[in-house]
Amino acid sequence: xxxxxxxxxxxxxxxxxxxxxxxxxxxxxxxxxxxxxxxxxxxxxxxxxxxxxxxxxxxxxxxxxxxxxxxxxxxxxxxxxxxxxxxxxxxxxxxxxxxxxxxxxxxxxxxxxxxxxxxxxxxxxxxxxxxxxxxxxxxxxxxxxxxxxxxxxxxxxxxxxxxxxxxxxxxxx
Amino acid sequence: xxxxxxxxxxxxxxxxxxxxxxxxxxxxxxxxxxxxxxxxxxxxxxxxxxxxxxxxxxxxxxxxxxxxxxxxxxxxxxxxxxxxxxxxxxxxxxxxxxxxxxxxxxxxxxxxxxxxxxxxxxxxxxxxxxxxxxxxxxxxxxxxxxxxxxxxxxxxxxxxxxxxxxxxxxxxxxxxxxxxxxxxxxxxxxxxxxxxxxxxxxxxxxxxxxxxxxxxxxxxxxxxxxxxxxxxxxxxxxxxxxxxxxxxxxxxxxxxxxxxxxxxxxxxxxxxxxxxxxxxxxxxxxxxxxxxxxxxxxxxxxxxxxxxxxxxxxxxxxxxxxxxxxxxxxxxxxxxxxxxxxxxxxxxx
Numbered sequence: 001x002x003x004x005x006x007x008x009x010x011x012x013x014x015x016x017x018x019x020x021x022x023x024x025x026x027x028x029x030x031x032x033x034x035x036x037x038x039x040x041x042x043x044x045x046x047x048x049x050x051x052x053x054x055x056x057x058x059x060x061x062x063x064x065x066x067x068x069x070x071x072x073x074x075x076x077x078x079x080x081x082x083x084x085x086x087x088x089x090x091x092x093x094x095x096x097x098x099x100x101x102x103x104x105x106x107x108x109x110x111x112x113x114x115x116x117x118x119x120x121x122x123x124x125x126x127x128x129x130x131x132x133x134x135x136x137x138x139x140x141x142x143x144x145x146x147x148x149x150x151x152x153x154x155x156x157x158x159x160x161x162x163x164x165x166x167x168x169x170x171x172x173x
Numbered sequence: 174x175x176x177x178x179x180x181x182x183x184x185x186x187x188x189x190x191x192x193x194x195x196x197x198x199x200x201x202x203x204x205x206x207x208x209x210x211x212x213x214x215x216x217x218x219x220x221x222x223x224x225x226x227x228x229x230x231x232x233x234x235x236x237x238x239x240x241x242x243x244x245x246x247x248x249x250x251x252x253x254x255x256x257x258x259x260x261x262x263x264x265x266x267x268x269x270x271x272x273x274x275x276x277x278x279x280x281x282x283x284x285x286x287x288x289x290x291x292x293x294x295x296x297x298x299x300x301x302x303x304x305x306x307x308x309x310x311x312x313x314x315x316x317x318x319x320x321x322x323x324x325x326x327x328x329x330x331x332x333x334x335x336x337x338x339x340x341x342x343x344x345x346x347x348x349x350x351x352x353x354x355x356x357x358x359x360x361x362x363x364x365x366x367x368x369x370x371x372x373x374x375x376x377x378x379x380x381x382x383x384x385x386x387x388x389x390x391x392x393x394x395x396x397x398x399x400x401x402x403x404x405x406x407x408x409x410x411x412x413x414x415x416x417x418x419x420x421x422x423x424x425x426x427x428x429x430x431x432x433x434x435x436x437x438x439x440x441x442x443x444x445x446x447x448x449x450x451x452x453x454x455x456x457x458x459x460x461x462x463x464x465x466x467x468x469x470x471x472x473x474x475x476x477x478x479x480x481x482x483x484x485x486x487x488x489x490x491x492x493x494x495x496x497x498x499x500x501x502x503x504x505x506x507x508x509x510x511x512x513x514x515x516x517x518x519x520x521x522x
Contacts, residue, residue, distance in 0.1 A: 037217040
């Protein structure tokens with residue numbers, strides 16, 4: 001077996017230099033572009049990236065209680081109950097429509113592992129990611145967000161960023 | 174000499190107090206300044222900021238936390254030895270500080286075999302670590318303890334040999350006289366700087382600092398406490414107060430070894446005697462050096478332990494075989510050569 005390559009002294013000094021430079025950079029005042037890479041959380045808040053997976057918001061009108069999200073959830077943390085109602089017909093003289101009404105839509109954030117499968121799988125654009133992250137609770141039971149609370153998160157959902165050039169949707173027929 | 178004449182009990186009390194301060198104060202400062210702050214800055218974060226201004230009270234919070242914890246011992250442990258081990262490690266630190274001179278009259282003891290005593294006492298901690306590893310009834314602890322013993326024995330040798338160079342050059346084993354010698358000597362007739370042995374014994378100094386790094390089991394020599402594979406080695410089973418003792422011992426020993434290194438290589442408490450026209454042979458050093466001396470010592474200690482910690486935060490860990498090879502195949506031959514060279518030059522000049 002070949003002898004392992006011995007550490008070179010210049011490399012060792014370089015290593016010391018890296019840590020020293022990082023220290024100098026951290027100690028440099030904020031005005032001069034220094035400072036730590038971390039944020040002192042309760043005192044100053046980090047702005048999460050636009051598409052951060054903070055919390056899942058629900059647009060109730062779009063939900064048809066099709067149960068796809070509840071079934072695809074690996075943790076079984078989505079609880080849905082609904083019933084059908086009759087709604088007035090679209091055109092005059094038509095038959096009344098049947099619509100699904102949500103009675104219950106709960107996400108248990110004590111169980112949720114933020115995989116986002118529910119958001120991906122929803123065919124009716126009823127679930128959205130919001131970058132909001134401050135919703136911890138003293139009691140674990142309070143982490144069960146009901147449909148009103150999930151609806152309130154909708155306000156924090158950012159506008160979808162504009163598509164890149166050349167990525168426009170194909171016009172429908 | 175100081176004109177104060179204290180009864181024996183008062184002297185002893187002062188010595189005990191002084192020793193405690195000389196061990197705990199550097200340990201606390203090193204932990205806060207280097208472990209909490211410098212390490213954080215080197216990793217681009219701020220470290221503790223909440224307890225006290227800039228987190229300066231963090232240490233008290235940590236000690237308070239440890240003191241509240243239960244004093245656990247594993248079922249299969251050899252209880253008596255298990256409980257004694259951290260004490261043995263800590264005692265070795267206190268014994269070490271006893272020979273360090275802080276000023277012309279500010280010392281705990283001043284005896285002729287100081288260097289010999291220092292080297293002998295520093296290996297007591299090995300005993301404590303081996304006791305801890307063996308009595309914990311835990312395979313990680315045992316492995317860690319054995320690795321520590323192997324490493325400490327391997328690096329004790331280069332340390333002894335590096336110090337020998339200083340002893341040969343100074344012609345004495347008395348740490349106090351080594352300090353006096355360094356400050357009253359001259360470099361080719363020029364006495365503006367004294368003659369700190371870091372200049373003539375630079376190889377010895379480098380080897381000594383590397384060996385200290387290994388003795389303290391600081392990274393890159395932290396194989397015995399490698400937390401990612403041995404879950405902190407011999408400390409695995411310790412909790413609460415006994416873990417705290419290991420922790421204090423680690424950083425207090427770093428401080429004390431830095432003190433010893435500054436005594437041996439950097440001129441200790443002294444300033445070059447020629448500055449104030451002091452004469453080493455008559456001992457005409459001014460009394461104010463007893464106050465200035467400790468401050469000078471602490472400054473040098475902080476610089477040296479800063480280097481120890483800086484190295485610790487920069488390098489990855491040596492593998493066990495690399496570690497042993499480095500000690501036996503590099504450090505020991507180099508330090509033997511250094512001794513030979515020193516001896517030849519000593520006889521020649």
